[in-house]
Amino acid sequence: MPIRSLEYLPLRNPCANIHPHSLFDSGLFADCTVRCGDRTWKLHKHVLCKHSTFYNGAFTGDFDEAKTGVLTLSEDDPEVVDLALRFTYSENCKSLTGHANPITTMSIGDT
Secondary structure, eight states, X not given: OOOOSGGGSOOOOTTTXXXXXXXXXXXXXXXXXXXXXXXXXXXXXXXXXXXXXXXXXXXXXXXXXXXXXXXXXXXXXXXXXXXXXXXXXXXXXXXXXXXXXXXXXXXXXXX
């Protein structure tokens, strides 16, 4: 007898329980790269572009970054970029516990 309804199909999505924060740490399904100083992050355009007009412009505009999927932030502090990316993926300041204070870091970088 043919299957007439999707209710009979087992739906097992191994990705259903993956939190964006774990995607940040693992780089799983990454489709872009952000580089700053000696740091490199394998990231996800949909996460970055959802939260940032800067990344949205870089990865969807008529720029090399949109074609290559690689964005180099040559004038930024890698620690601050890391904190901003971690916040973008977690949407939670608590996930930044144990890292340098971004305000202090930015203040030092601006002097």
